[in-house]
């Protein structure tokens with residue numbers, strides 16, 4: 401492709417879903433970013449370019465969570481998202497990773513767990529210099545330093561994230577839903593962490609589910625869901641799909 405725009409669909413089922421969005425609404429759904437501000441910046445530019453090329457009354461960008469950890473630039477990712485929010489209609493969902501950062505400030509020992517999920521990379525992106533395996537004293541010092549360093553708007557952003565977003569026949573959520581449980585009765589733990597019980601379920605859900613959380617090589621379109629987590633921090637591929645009416649296509653950002 402020579403410029404930004406909709407690529408030829410490489411998705412299954414001819415890129416069609418059983419659900420539909422309201423007329424005039426187009427959703428750009430962005431997968432797990434994990435600290436890759438470089439990829440996010442390109443993808444956001446591609447969304448703007450696509451909207452300019454093919455205007456639509458109501459474009460909405462939905463981010464499915466896991467903005468931080470693992471990759472190198474979590475701080476810049478949050479700055480980019482905050483800036484995007486000022487000029488675009490956007491929904492920011494919570495990923496399981498977004499639960500660790502706020503907890504660390506009040507519970508320094510939780511770094512033992514956060515560290516295993518790439519939290520040290522996030523601290524580094526804010527200019528902190530944690531050792532590879534901080535002991536209790538260092539954890540306390542880091543938490544104090546982090547509380548002083550973290551911009552207020554970053555913490556506010558992380559605490560305001562939504563668990564789910566519904567539009568037309570679609571449900572957007574970080575990890576998935578527990579089969580057989582109504583959407584309003586789902587637990588936060590399932591919405592942010594579920595894997596096999598959701599992924600192996602082949603029957604329809606209450607709504608067609610758009611989710612991330614479990615990395616796949618290519619966006620994985622099934623009869624009841626689509627997985628848009630293409631493991632950006634490791635693969636260099638941050639997926640954005642475009643949903644309009646019943647159709648899902650993939651937005652290419654490679655040539656930006």
Ligand SMILES: [Mn+2]
Nearest residue numbers: 466495496613
């Ligand atoms: Mn996740």
